[in-house]
Amino acid sequence: MLCVKDCTIARASRPLVEGMSFKVAPGEILTLMGPSGVGKSTFLSWMIGALPAEFSATGELWLNQQRRDTLPTERRHIGILFQDALLFAHLNVGQNLAMALPAAVKGRASRQSHVEQALAHARLDNFSRRDPATLSGGERARISLLRALLAKPEALLLDEPFSRLDRPLREQFRQFVWQQVAQLRIPVVLVTHDPQDIPTGGRVVTLPGLGD
Numbered sequence: 001m002l003c004v005k006d007c008t009i010a011r012a013s014r015p016l017v018e019g020m021s022f023k024v025a026p027g028e029i030l031t032l033m034g035p036s037g038v039g040k041s042t043f044l045s046w047m048i049g050a051l052p053a054e055f056s057a058t059g060e061l062w063l064n065q066q067r068r069d070t071l072p073t074e075r076r077h078i079g080i081l082f083q084d085a086l087l088f089a090h091l092n093v094g095q096n097l098a099m100a101l102p103a104a105v106k107g108r109a110s111r112q113s114h115v116e117q118a119l120a121h122a123r124l125d126n127f128s129r130r131d132p133a134t135l136s137g138g139e140r141a142r143i144s145l146l147r148a149l150l151a152k153p154e155a156l157l158l159d160e161p162f163s164r165l166d167r168p169l170r171e172q173f174r175q176f177v178w179q180q181v182a183q184l185r186i187p188v189v190l191v192t193h194d195p196q197d198i199p200t201g202g203r204v205v206t207l208p209g210l211g212d
């Protein structure tokens with residue numbers, strides 16, 4: 001269970017997000033919506049422990065009965081996927097994925113085999129040696145999701161992951177994400193502007209603009 005308790009984020013003493021509270025169950029996808037600039041991405045950056053220095057925040061973040069907002073990013077075990085699928089250009093796909101594996105997966109061969117399995121599972125066999133620059137937008141998106149998931153996150157944040165893809169690809173990638181998430185049964189927070197991205201029956205939290 002992911003639990004946000006009374007989160008307020010402010011910049012120069014002016015609140016951006018105020019008193020945000022919600023719970024997300026394992027396997028549930030909660031959608032966060034709201035007008036541009038209300039602080040959706042900033043809120044996600046607070047959740048992963050990467051709030052820009054210009055902001056201050058109060059509130060608590062709990063995940064699987066442990067308080068996480070007091071921990072550094074790497075100990076929160078929260079994965080994030082952005083609208084721009086960012087991969088290291090100087091590494092091939094396999095190396096990009098291997099970097100995300102937990103340190104507990106030891107040995108080059110074992111790490112390589114984890115990567116190959118993840119690629120095969122996502123029907124991306126033979127992509128390991130590909131240069132990220134040669135990937136299509138959809139392939140890049142799928143590889144980026146795999147990278148986020150290989151780190152074995154206990155929760156996943158999706159910041160407009162579909163918005164750069166054109167219609168057919170968008171639908172395909174959405175299905176891919178929902179499948180992967182359903183298998184993992186972790187709580188997911190999705191930020192989007194497109195009501196079509198809301199999973200059927202999924203809960204929506206709308207961030208109100210607090211005005212200037």
Ligand SMILES: Nc1ncnc2c1ncn2[C@@H]1O[C@H](COP(=O)(O)OP(=O)(O)OP(=O)(O)O)[C@@H](O)[C@H]1O
Pocket residue numbers: 011016034035036037038039040041042043052053054
């Ligand atoms: N590092 C920063 N320094 C100062 N202001 C920032 C910083 N990052 C974001 N902001 C401002 O904080 C506000 C909220 O930005 P944020 O990106 O969280 O909004 P959003 O709801 O995700 O918007 P969008 O839907 O357009 O992506 C905006 O006014 C933005 O300009």
